[in-house]
Amino acid sequence: MRKSIATVSLSGSLSEKLTAIAAAGFEGVEIFENDLIASPLTPEDVRSRAADLGLAVELYQPFRDFEAVPQDLLERNLRRAESKFAVMERLGADLLLVCSSVSPHAVDDDALAAEQLHLLADRAHQHGIRIAYEALAWGRHVSTFDHAWRLVEEADHPALGTCLDSFHILSRSSDPAGIEEIPGEKIFFLQLADAPLMAMDVLQWSRHYRCFPGQGGLDVAGLLTHTVKAGYRGPLSLEVFNDVFRQADAGRTAVDAMRSLLALEESAGLSAPPAPVVPSGFAFAELTAADTEPLRGLLTALGFARTGRHTAKPVELWEQGEARVLLNSSGSDRRSGPTLAAVGLESPDPGAAVRRAETLLAPVVPRRRGPREAPLDAVAAPDGTELFFCRTGRTDHPSWTEDFAPAESEAPEGAGKGSTGISGIDHIALTQPWHHFDEAALFYRSVLGLNPEESQDLADPYGLFRSRAVANSDGSLRIALNVAPSPDGEATRSQHIALTTDDIVATARRVRECGAALMPVPANYYDDLDALHELPQETLGTFRELGILYDRDEDGEFLHFYTATLGRVFFEVVQRTGGYRGYGARNATVRLAAQHTAQHGTV
Structure with missing residues (x-):
């Protein structure tokens, strides 16, 4: 399957991003609208530059707040869409990402939303363009992938399909097994992102903490497996919003992104690279x-x-x-x-x-x-x-x-x-x-x-x-x-290097006798340790004397001490x-x- 990445996932100018994406081995790219608007390159320049680098322009995105609106807003939205279609024709892109509306003017009316999406798809079809409709996790009325698919199905237009986004699906704890009920040919695009497991507003979570697959805690591989079983054969595309990536070197980030896709394909059983040799x-x-x-x-x-x-x-x-x-x-x-x-x-x-x-x-x-x-x-x-x-x-x-x-x-x-x-x-x-x-x-x-x-x-x-x-x-x-x-x-x-011993008290005494400078531990620590674990006073006194720290859980105990730091290095001894x-x-x-x-x- 082709590998793609959204330009929003990298730092730098649009030209720098395209260069880094191609150098990392990607075959396709999503052009983020803001990157194009801010670029001195014309859409024709971007199209030529991408072609020279061997990159297909897979998607143009995003088009926001379109469906389920009153008639006057619909006319304005269609005018906006025609403008985007013209840009896409110059850019050489034939797929537009449309996000579910967050507009306060949108109404909760599935029939109206489907009717207007059909109209949009019909306009797009006249330009040789298709529409991929995506449910934002924070959408006003449409926030789940199965709801978005129901609208696409009801709209019933060959130029209208759905876009699946792993973050929007998994962040809402939706069951990705339902993806297999969508005909593969109606899944027009797949965007992939991971994220650390956090309890916070989903919009802020998305904008600041998305990461590449394998770097967070979401089951992106499982979602990919369900999507492939549904019959999807389009690009695997990364779309990541992350404060760190926006400041990091674009070339390095692109390589990290490609590594994540290679590992994801392996996890989902789509490729068989040399197996890991675990040390x-x-x-x-x-x-x-x-x-x-x-x-x-x-x-x-x-x-x-x-x-x-x-x-x-x-x-x-x-x-x-x-x-x-x-x-x-x-x-x-x-x-x-x-x-x-x-x-x-x-x-x-x-x-x-x-x-x-x-x-x-x-x-x-x-x-x-x-x-x-x-x-x-x-x-x-x-x-x-x-x-x-x-x-x-x-x-x-x-x-x-x-x-x-x-x-x-x-x-x-x-x-x-x-x-x-x-x-x-x-x-x-x-x-x-x-x-x-x-x-x-x-x-x-x-x-x-x-x-x-x-x-x-x-x-x-x-x-x-x-x-x-x-x-x-x-x-x-x-x-x-x-x-x-x-x-x-x-x-x-x-x-630091942590060394292991079977008798930390004897080791600490011997190391101190040999003249090693050990890290001092405040007396307050041992007062708190006494209150927390109720250790025998003799044991606590030995720990206090030798600077030994202590921890335990339901499985066992952990005792350790540290040497002083030399340059940027110190040693820890653990039992x-x-x-x-x-x-x-x-x-x-x-x-x-x-x-x-x-x-x-x-x-």
Whole structure:
């Protein structure tokens, strides 16, 4: 099925939008009326430009407030329609989107509405144009797709059909199974959009929070399946209104849009791209820093040992249990300090993982590889983090660890050596640029096959901290995607590595004895914890002494503590008991406030 997108879904001029849409691989475009009106290009110019780019003009939209009006308004509406028909003929568009009326002059009279829609279709037919009638979710008298179809059916004109819009249908909790009762040839167009599940006015929800399929919580794939079963074979077209997309780079947004359509087709069984290869865990986390000495000290205090040096690059391998951290002394801005630049993902089939990523338009990271280095492919996540597909220590696939020569462990003077009980990487948290957050959620869901959890808004000293986690089915790989505000309006680009232990009290004591700077926790937190959970006083005293935070749910418990931040990076140590799958969200406010205090020197 052809892939299309409405120009309203992107930022920029009409010419810029068309260029971005074509570059992303779309075959068609909906021209939004305001984009044409504001453009210096004539309709003929737009038609020629679209043709040069290989884009079909699928639809012109919207035409508003037409049906079920008194005779004097009908004459004015028909005059408006004739003007639009003339523009469409110049534009080369043969389908006009007509939205159900929101006008206070419209009357609740289905027979009158059908009669006037028939008249409009008859006028359009004389110009070789068809009418796609759509029910707006906030329409004055027509607000559901089945009501719109009844009017189309009653009007009974070959140039009149219906347009289905996933947001208008699903936002009203209408049952999309009813779409299958509409003859496929009378479904003239299908517009697709997702949205986060929110309790708010549907008009504001639509105008500000629509997103691409797979980025929200609506069952767009199910709706598409019903539409195809009805016999629809027209374009799959995205129509998204979103404050973020209106400010983001058009080219990047168009690629994100195409990725969403590719994933949607797969979910609806309309295509079969390479199957997702779900990562089974973390191979490593790579930190870059111009000066790695502070990181060496922190890793040593955490119980890591330096076990290898890369044979060709300034990279060290540090290990404890199954937790591996690479220290790279090249490429980091000295002013920003250490940065989490790359993550190694254990993959049962790295080659297939790369093919999947390329099919879904993930950029493959160019990598200079020495003659004896293990093949290691990586793709770039939306925030720039490089994701490497690995099979660590396997005999059936080259292991990246073979590129490291053994190295004797070093420890700073006065620091203790030896394990602190850390056994692996529990999760990694990456703070996203605010305008890439939804893109990142779709990327990890579609490219890696991870399961997204519901988005959460958490209190931050300077606003709201938005977080959404993605994970594989057994929780052996978890990534938390965050957007945090800061006083100057820029994203607080902190990143952290969460390490796991089976005895957090022993680990915290050992780490503190080894000289690690841990994040202080206010006494008020423990007073509140005592009131909330009624923990034994001895346990509460230990938590207070060591700066351990606590959370629990019906499945288990979560205990964790944090190190101080180096540059943009800090470590978390966690212990999970039972079936707890969260991240201690209740404690995020305390952590964020403590980090802001440390960063800005305020109390």
